[in-house]
Amino acid sequence: MQMNKVTFLPHQREIEVPAGESLIRAALNAGVHINASCGGEGVCGKCRVLIEQGEVAEGVSERLSAEDVAKGYRLACLSEVTADVVVRIPVESSIDVSVLNKQASTRRKATIKHIDFNSLKEQGLFIPPVEKKFLQLSPPDVQNNMPDVTRLIEYLKLQSDEHKLELTLAVIRKLPDVLRQNDFKITITLVRPVRDNGKTLIIDVQPGDTTAANYAVAMDIGTTTVYGQLIDLSSGECLGEYGEFNGQISYGEDVISRIIYAEKPEGRKKLQEVVVATINKVIGEILRQAKVDGDNIATITLAGNTTMTQLLVDIEPRYLRRAPYVPASSLYPPFSAVTIGIDINPKVIALLYPVVSSYVGGDIVAGVMGSGLYRSEKLTLYLDIGTNAEIVIGNRDWLACTACSAGPAFEGGGIEFGMRASKGAIEDFSLDPVTFEPMLLTIGNIRPKGICGSGLINMTAEMLEMGVINNRGHFNRDLNTPRIRCNNGIWEYVLAWREETLIDRDISLSEPDIDNLIRAKGAIYSGCMTLLEEVGLTMDKIEHIILAGGFGSYIDLDRAMTIGLLPEIEADRVTFIGNGSLLGARMSSLTKRIRKDVVEVTKKMTNFELSETPSYMSNYVAAMFLPHTEIEKFPRTKQRIEGRGRQ
Amino acid sequence: MQMNKVTFLPHQREIEVPAGESLIRAALNAGVHINASCGGEGVCGKCRVLIEQGEVAEGVSERLSAEDVAKGYRLACLSEVTADVVVRIPVESSIDVSVLNKQASTRRKATIKHIDFNSLKEQGLFIPPVEKKFLQLSPPDVQNNMPDVTRLIEYLKLQSDEHKLELTLAVIRKLPDVLRQNDFKITITLVRPVRDNGKTLIIDVQPGDTTAANYAVAMDIGTTTVYGQLIDLSSGECLGEYGEFNGQISYGEDVISRIIYAEKPEGRKKLQEVVVATINKVIGEILRQAKVDGDNIATITLAGNTTMTQLLVDIEPRYLRRAPYVPASSLYPPFSAVTIGIDINPKVIALLYPVVSSYVGGDIVAGVMGSGLYRSEKLTLYLDIGTNAEIVIGNRDWLACTACSAGPAFEGGGIEFGMRASKGAIEDFSLDPVTFEPMLLTIGNIRPKGICGSGLINMTAEMLEMGVINNRGHFNRDLNTPRIRCNNGIWEYVLAWREETLIDRDISLSEPDIDNLIRAKGAIYSGCMTLLEEVGLTMDKIEHIILAGGFGSYIDLDRAMTIGLLPEIEADRVTFIGNGSLLGARMSSLTKRIRKDVVEVTKKMTNFELSETPSYMSNYVAAMFLPHTEIEKFPRTKQRIEGRGRQ
Structure with a gap:
């Protein structure tokens, strides 16, 4: 991406921004204030700036006289940075030079974590759990008329060193005709065992060589939105992605109202059907985007919070919201996706991410797996912020987790x-x-x-x-x-x-x-503190923060630390993984390792119920200040506030 | 059973017969000839006999004068033996005393093999693959709110020493409500793993203690008839049995015509549906007979010939009847019975007996397993006689098999x-x-x-x-x-x-x-001979014959040996197991050992295609005599024929 340098005068502040960025956003990110009250639409005309060197695109408005435009005045909100440029903020816009001394921080976002497919390969972790193989069998004759399945298995043993094989009934059904369709040249789809001594399952057979077409679907089943990705299992690439509001929204905005709806006659059935309808819409769309034949999807992985998980597979959720808050299960067995109504070819086995507790669900486990937290040596705080915030603290040796209600x-x-x-x-x-x-x-x-x-x-x-x-x-x-x-x-x-x-x-x-806002950030911060205390640690031991969830991507890290939502930590030690649930679902398609490890990791994730932890309430009360009762925990904020005081 | 002695004069032949046996049948079985041409209906009046000591029930007819009746004359076909009795065959009935010298053999049936449930237990083989356990879990509280499934698994580990457990999705669905329905007292149904290091699958959970109700269904899917048995897994008893014509009969009498019908549009689907309809009728009837709730059926085992097997699970059968006669598969994975349309509770996993070749099917493998042949030290000939005859020869170390067309x-x-x-x-x-x-x-x-x-x-x-x-x-x-x-x-x-x-x-x-008849018996005998030759043995090495199939039960052993259908062997070394297919299906319900062993046994069963075995034709030609070209192979028959010649 082409980056351009923007220099703001008289502040002498410089910032690098991508081509096409608006000048006013560049100023804001550089900590340069320009009065503006129309949101950037160009109608208030307050953000007049003078281009002193270089040029910007656009920026002209009826709010500027022809004379001003000729002098180089532009509206910052309408100007696009297309080259290096020096911009002066006029006195009438900055109002007062004292603005120069403004202690505002520059805007900093968390590092965005991309799954680097090659690094997976380098780490030896690219072990797709589903593989295709092209085989050329020899046709039978009367001297050698073993059953078709036996012929296939013998070939795989001798020619491919494949052992411990099992076939589904559907493959046995297809095999006789498929073998004879293309002179005993076939492509088989193999699902690798999760356990080392397990069996490899052959889930499909196709005539000819179709090894190039081998796909997985990864899905995040969120309370609000359902996201899906189509993954190419040969290249590891995401070929399509689509999000759609969860159809259950019509029956309640949050998990509690969904659970209440599920208690009505036929309510649970209805909720199951509508979320599956949403899933089907998403799958249809990603297939359309990628122009891929659904017959070549081999696996689907789904992750969702505990309520979404139970509703998806039609399990009574009422005990989730009533003390003592008991989920039906932690682990789910693999199941045929069509059996719950997913409109996909019948060979597809669905994997559902395990959950830890009523409020730490499969979306969080997926984030822990997908982000690699469970393999990390560093003490990490994993935070998924929404109406409910889920918190995981730990590293590869131990993991503690909890959830708290942040409110909306x-x-x-x-x-x-x-x-x-x-x-x-x-x-x-x-x-x-x-x-x-x-x-x-x-x-x-x-x-x-x-x-x-x-x-x-x-x-x-x-x-x-x-x-x-x-x-x-x-x-x-x-x-x-x-x-x-x-x-x-x-x-x-x-x-x-x-x-x-x-x-x-x-x-x-x-x-x-x-x-x-204070209550919301206080709930989260005190949740983190309490969880740390429960394992005998303190906030300053955190070496890495992982932010997950749609909201996390918009957070300005310094501002979040300023109000005491996050502990103060260097920005380069904060990673944003976006939709952790979707990431985990996707990673499960790319590496068998996760499918294997997730069982142990889930067992390892010790759940704490904050309502049962006496120190939570006092931690919460202490966090009901900006940034906190003990401002010493936030030295940079303290310095900025005190710096202002000294002016 | 009360046995009565019948003595026939003037022959001085004695026979023990069960109470209620007709006198004429007793005579026939004793080798005593009495003229009779009406089949035993009492209308020809030829079978007049004189009761000299004791009494018989009935036996009076208008064909006898009041005077004769008073003297003690009765019609043998109408008389029932109810006590020891001495009967004289009058000269006018026996026609000639030379009948005394008749060399006819007495009638001998094969020993009928009953599964002795206690002997299974004594051998340590009563290991039902499906078990129920009653559990009393402790209810959760906020300090201890692990997921319901985890609670169950932890309990089983600690209290029942049960490890490596897996639950179906259906059980996870039921568990939360069932646990809370009866104060956390539940009964679970466990399916034991086939492999020693495999997992135990929990397929059902019911409230309260239902351990007493645990049933299996065993089925033989024959070309002509479908038989089912309901097995009590606690006692090993058969609680109900029912047979019904296979609905596929309307689409062809034999497997070839079924395969031809299956090639018509929708033909295969139709055949699959009608055989399942028959199965459902049979299951309904055995449940009705036993007054058992179908919800407590835990497993179903089905055995059938290769065509019936493939049609049952909707697999193209056309390659079975065309050279080189290739079946789709030998082994079938367990599958949910409802998925093929069987009207049974959805937890039931169906096991389908493996097949060896196009003409040695699951019915024969079931017989080999159920009869215990595969565990026998004795060299055994297993014979299932029908339009096609299947032959297995071997013992616990090796097994050879073939099939031949005997004709109808x-x-x-x-x-x-x-x-x-x-x-x-x-x-x-x-x-x-x-x-x-x-x-x-x-x-x-x-x-x-x-x-x-x-x-x-x-x-x-x-x-x-x-x-x-x-x-x-x-x-x-x-x-x-x-x-x-x-x-x-x-x-x-x-x-x-x-x-x-x-x-x-x-x-x-x-x-x-x-x-x-000579062609039919010749095909079978020469099939046995050829198979023996292929493994380097001869007929006289056979130590045990097992006859299976409906027909086998009616065979008079001596007569079958006289015509050269069976080799001459002592009658006590011939066992009749009845429906071997049904027996094997039933035994699979009673002992996990068979479910485990059947995989290896099936692999061990070496199939010979008689059409590819050059000696078969010459063996067949040699068998086209009564009893055989080489009469020395039938010394007793030879003696009887020669004895007659000397009179």
Whole structure:
């Protein structure tokens, strides 16, 4: 990817950004504040900047006079970086040079972990559990008329050194005709045993040589969304990926409401059917994308939380939500995918990721496997943040896990102007330290409609650092700005005035909103602390953080550490794996090792019920501050807040 | 059973018969000839006998005057033996005292082999592959909330020393509710592994203690009939048995015509459906008989010939009847019985007996297993006689097998008055050595309709011994009896005159009929000889004969040896096992040992294709005599024939 250098004057801040990045986002990521209140749509006209060297694409607007354009003025939100460029922030835009001293951190995301197929190979871990082999058997005659299956097995023994073979009834059914269709030249599909002394199962036979077409499907069955990937088992590549809302959403947004629905007559059956319908839609789409014949899919791996897992295979979920919160099973046997209604060729054996407890499910186990955490020497904190946050701590020798209810704040729930991370959601935010005017960027660069979870974290962190709120999340009532006001007894900060929004109302962030965020981040942080204490460790021993889940990818690490959601750690020691559940499902298709190891790993994952751990409540109360009661745990945040104080 | 002694005068022949036996059958079995031509119906009145001591029940007829009855005369065919009795055959009935010198052998049946359940136990072989266990688990609490399956497995490890356990998805589905239905008291059904290091599979869980109800179904899928037995796995007893014509009969009488039908569009599907419909009818009936709940059936074992096996599981059979006669598979994996349409609870795993070749099928393998032949030290000839005869020779160290086409003579096919063994078929026969008048008994003791296979053997043997036919099956044209005649150029013996029959025609046995029998017995005998030669042995090394099949049970051993169908051997070294296929299926339910051993035994069974064995044709030609070209192979028959010659 082509990178361009952008230099902001008078700050002299430099940043490398990919070609096509908008200038205003480059500024925000460089920690340079530019007033902006329309979300990046180009209508407020506040983000006027002067291009001093180089050129940007676009950036012209009716908000700029022809004269200004000729001088080199552009709107930062409309400008695309296409080459190295030097940009001056005019005084009227930056308002005050004191902005130069703003202590804001630059934006840092976690390292994104890509499965490097070659590295798997180098580590000797590329052992696809399903293989194809092309064979040329000799036809029978009366002197040599052993059964077709015997002929196949004898050939494999002598010519391929394959032993301990078993065939499915379906293969026995196909074999006689397939053998005679192409002069006893066939391709067989072999599923390797999980245990070392197990049997290799032959699940398909096709006429001629079809070894090039050998695919797997990996699926994450999320409460909200179902994702699928089509994996080429020869190359390890992902040939198609598709996500779709879980059809169960119509029957309840979260797992609890699904469980309640499942208790209605026919409810469980309905939920099973609709999630399978979603799965079928996803499989259809990835096959369409990849232009692959479904007959060459050999295996499907599915991972989901415990409720999704039980509902998928039609198991009563009621005991999951009632004390003592007992799941039906940890491990599931492989089963024929068609038997639960999956629209796939009948040879496909489905593997379902094991679960640990009612609230630490197969999605988390999949993340632990797929991320390689279970093979790591480093003490690692694995965190999947959503309405429920799941926490795993450990390394290759031991693993402890728990789950806590973070509440819906990260998904915009319980926040007055909260919304999911979709178009019009304010996701990035900066404050002018003198005027307290905002710089806000929305998803899709349109006028704001609301605030998404990552935006909420960013603005809370920024306000804490700028002294707009204190460590309890209360607004500084003494600041001289019309944006902080008391509305019907509730203090709030106006992010965008009515005329700047798409919803014809002032969009604001209130103290109750911040309080909800504090509760959410407090629950997670104290969950991590409690789990560490249970195994006799402390936060500072964490060597590596793995963030999983859709939300994790949007998190600004420094901001998340500033509010005390994550412990302070170097950004290069934080890895983001995206959808850990999908990653684990995919990795299971590429390496038999995981299918084997997952049984032991799941047994090893010691589950802690926070409700049964007395220290959890005191840890939670201590975490109900920004960033924490003991600010010493967050030295960098402490330094920035105190630095501001000294100005 | 109460046995009574019957003494026949003037012959002074004694025989023990069970109470209720008819007097005429007792005479026949004692080798005492009494003229009788109405099959035992009491209408010809020829079988007048005088009761000299003791009494018989019934025996009175309008054919006897009141005076005769008062003197003690009875009709032998209507008299039932109920006590020890002395019976005189009057001169007018025995016709001539020369009958005293008749060399006829007494009737001897093979020893009937019953599975002695206790002897299985004594041998340590009663190891049912499916077991039930009652468990009392402790309920979970928040300190101890492991998944239900884990709780079950931990309990079994600690309390029952059960390891290597696996559960089906269906059991995982049931477990949560079943556990909580009866305070965590449950009964589980375990299927033991076939291999020693294999896993035990838990296939069911029921609330409370249901250990007393644990059943298996054993089935023989014959071309003509389908038999089923319900086995109590606690006691080993058979609780119900039922046979039904195979519904496929409408689509062809024999396997060849079924295979041809299967090649029609939808033909194979149709045949699969109708045989399963028959199976379902049989299962329904045995459950009804035993008043057992089908939910407590845990396993089903099926055995059938190769064509029946392939049609049952919907496998193309066309290659079975075309050179080089290749079956699809020898071994079949266990499969869920419901998947092929069997109407049984879904936990039931079906086991299908392996086959050896296109014409040595699972029915024969089942017989080899069920009869214990594969564990025997003695050199054994196993013979299943039908349209096709299957032959196995060997012992616990080696096994050779083959099949030959005997033609339909034993089932009455190709015989002018041939019929299946049903009511009205002449099954027993004796000849007066002077007058050549017959004594004939029919099944059901009604007037004759025709001749069944065992009758055919008996009359051919009797005629050979009496010199009525020669060793080529040609009638002695010089005998002074109206019963031997040439009808339209074909020589025949009239068994019953028109007015004595139920079909309003003379019933006779012709030279072409005898020729067909000679071809049938010759095919079988030469098959045995050829197989023995192939392994370097001769007939006289045979230490034990096992006869299987419905037909075998009706065979009179001495008569079968007289015509050269079986080698001469002491009757106590011949065992009749009845339906060997059903026996093997049943034994598989009672001892895991067979499920394990059958894999090796099947591999060990070396198949010989007679058509590819040059000596078969010369052996066949040599066997086209009564009893054989080399009469020295049949010393007893030789002696009887020569003894007659010396009179």
